[in-house]
């Protein structure tokens with residue numbers, strides 16, 4: 001299911017929570033929406049998932065306009081959507097299996113179908129043996145797995161994840177993201193992934209849009225955004241990424257001082273000895289403090305953490321020449 005947003009606006013009093021957002025969210029992909037707290041992510045997701053109506057603008061699912069549906073149509077359409085949240089929103093009065101059964105009861109499925117499907121879904125999220133477990137006895141990661149199974153119960157076209165991993169530790173986060181990726185492929189789902197963490201975007205998304213103050217700052221494939229971030233907001237998100245993922249970030253630090261610049265370059269960029277040329281050309285020095293490889297989806301990027309010293313003007317020229325060689329330069333201090 002493809003989602004198209006046309007000039008969406010949502011105000012709360014004088015506050016423009018969502019302001020002129022137009023986006024194409026492609027079918028059968030994982031689409032990330034990243035932004036700081038208050039950027040408007042949850043508001044946007046409420047509009048896209050038809051929980052709230054925009055003040056103006058349009059929401060389309062494939063060729064159907066859905067922001068102006070009647071109450072009855074809305075209920076039916078919303079059954080085609082799955083949602084998971086940071087705080088899981090499970091019923092504590094129901095056990096794991098009964099939570100997964102709930103949406104199917106609402107849809108009026110018969111008991112036998114429900115019980116078969118509950119088993120299948122809990123097996124899919126690797127909790128086949130915890131069907132009778134009270135919710136209070138499950139870990140955070142397990143609760144989110146139950147929530148995922150419940151979200152998938154009525155075979156949705158779209159899965160919305162609003163900060164679904166924000167309450168989980170990094171290892172559990174990776175396991176949940178891996179599960180979401182597997183399910184997305186298996187079920188041909190369109191996934192909308194709301195987050196404030198670049199790690200989540202890197203480890204799960206195909207596309208990402210960056211939100212700031214209710215508006216889109218930039219949108220692209222994760223590969224594009226990581227290798228050529230345009231806006232300051234995006235660069236700031238990326239600058240805080242380097243040491244986050246122990247498995248995939250193999251940066252080696254051979255200095256305790258952090259280094260002022262982080263250079264990022266895509267594999268197979270060039271055979272030119274750029275750094276030694278720049279040293280000669282502008283009479284600057286590179287003091288390398290760390291370096292390694294970072295994996296973004298299937299692609300690998302080299303990173304080099306360094307200081308560049310010399311005359312101010314020479315350092316500026318060095319940086320702009322690095323950028324011309326398609327190397328991203330982020331200032332880390």
Ligand SMILES: Nc1ncnc2c1ncn2[C@@H]1O[C@H](COP(=O)(O)OP(=O)(O)OP(=O)(O)O)[C@@H](O)[C@H]1O
Nearest residue numbers: 012015017035036037038039040041042043044196
């Ligand atoms: N129902 C509401 N009534 C009034 N103001 C609201 C309402 N919902 C959101 N806002 C305001 O709209 C802005 C965007 O909020 P939103 O919850 O969409 O941000 P967010 O990006 O999801 O933030 P977070 O990362 O903290 O969840 C905030 O300033 C918030 O206070």
Ligand SMILES: [Mg+2]
Nearest residue numbers: 041042043163
């Ligand atoms: Mg939010």
